[in-house]
Amino acid sequence: MPELTVVVPAYNEADVLETFHHRLAAVLDTLPLRCAVLYVDDGSRDASWPVIETLLARDPRAGALRLSRNFGKEAALTAGLDAVEEGAAVVIDADLQDPPELIPELVAQWRAGHDVVYATRRVREGESRFKRFTAAAFYRTMERLSDTAVPRDTGDFRLLSRRALDALGQLRERQRFMKGLFAWIGYRQVAVHYQREPRQAGRTKWNYWRLTQLAIEGITSFSNAPLRLATWVGLGAALLAFAYGLWVLGKALLYGDPVRGYPTLMVVILFLGGMQLLALGVIGEYLGRNYAESKQRPLYFVEERRPPR
Numbered sequence: 100m101p102e103l104t105v106v107v108p109a110y111n112e113a114d115v116l117e118t119f120h121h122r123l124a125a126v127l128d129t130l131p132l133r134c135a136v137l138y139v140d141d142g143s144r145d146a147s148w149p150v151i152e153t154l155l156a157r158d159p160r161a162g163a164l165r166l167s168r169n170f171g172k173e174a175a176l177t178a179g180l181d182a183v184e185e186g187a188a189v190v191i192d193a194d195l196q197d198p199p200e201l202i203p204e205l206v207a208q209w210r211a212g213h214d215v216v217y218a219t220r221r222v223r224e225g226e227s228r229f230k231r232f233t234a235a236a237f238y239r240t241m242e243r244l245s246d247t248a249v250p251r252d253t254g255d256f257r258l259l260s261r262r263a264l265d266a267l268g269q270l271r272e273r274q275r276f277m278k279g280l281f282a283w284i285g286y287r288q289v290a291v292h293y294q295r296e297p298r299q300a301g302r303t304k305w306n307y308w309r310l311t312q313l314a315i316e317g318i319t320s321f322s323n324a325p326l327r328l329a330t331w332v333g334l335g336a337a338l339l340a341f342a343y344g345l346w347v348l349g350k351a352l353l354y355g356d357p358v359r360g361y362p363t364l365m366v367v368i369l370f371l372g373g374m375q376l377l378a379l380g381v382i383g384e385y386l387g388r389n390y391a392e393s394k395q396r397p398l399y400f401v402e403e404r405r406p407p408r
Contacts, residue, residue, distance in 0.1 A: 143168030
C-alpha cells in the first residue's frame, strides 16, 4: 500500500493534465516513499477522462475515480480522500497554480510530526487586484467571525496524515467547506509558504458568482454571526423607531406641530421593511442548509473506479 497518495480533483482540465502529471511524476520519483496518484474526474465535459486513462496506462502509480456527474470540487475532494485507505494524502489542483515541487517540503514537515501541513501563498500571480482584494477580505472576515481559525491565504493544497484523514472521514455534512473542515479537526498543523503561479492552461472554473457562493458557504458553515447580527440590527432599528416615535409624539403634544407625513413615513417603512427582508434572507440561508442536511443524500456517486496497479 502507498505511504503517500496525491489526490487531484479535476473538472475540464484536459489541456493541462499531461503537463501536470509530468511535473508531479518527476517529484514523486525523488521521494523515498511508496507513492500513488489518484485523479478524481468530477463529471468533466471535455477530454479529461480520456487523458486520465492515457496517464493510467503510462504510469502504474496512477489511479482514478470518475464521478457520475459534476458534484462540485468539495464533493470531488471528499471522494478522493475517502478512497485513500492507507498512509497520508496530499491534495493539489491540476492547474499548476500550486507547484508539485513543494510536496517534498510538505512531506518533511509531516515526518517532523505534523498532521496537517498547509501551503500558504505569499504572492498570487495571474490574478486581478480585485480578486486578490476580495480573497484577502474573505479570509480576514472568516478569521473574525468563525470560532475555527481558518489560515489566511490558504487553499486546499496541503498534506494530511493518516490520523487527520480518519478524523476528516467522520465529518459527513452535505454543505461542505473543506478549508474550514481541514482546520476544524485540529491536531498539529503548520504552514509552508510559497509563491502561487498563474494557471498554466485552460480557464478557471471559479467566477465571482461561484466564489461568492463559496464564501457564503464558509461563513454559514462555521459561524452564526450573521444570525446574531440580524438580531442586533433588528433591536437597534426597533430602538431607533421607538425613540423617533416618542420625539414626534412629544413635539406634536407640546408644540402642536403637525406630524410630518408621506416622506417621513415612506423612509421609515422602507428602512424597516428592508431590514426585515435582510433578516429573513439570513434565516433562510441557515434554514436551507438544515433542509439539505436533513435529506441525508450521499455526497457523491462513483461511476468508474480505476485503482493504481
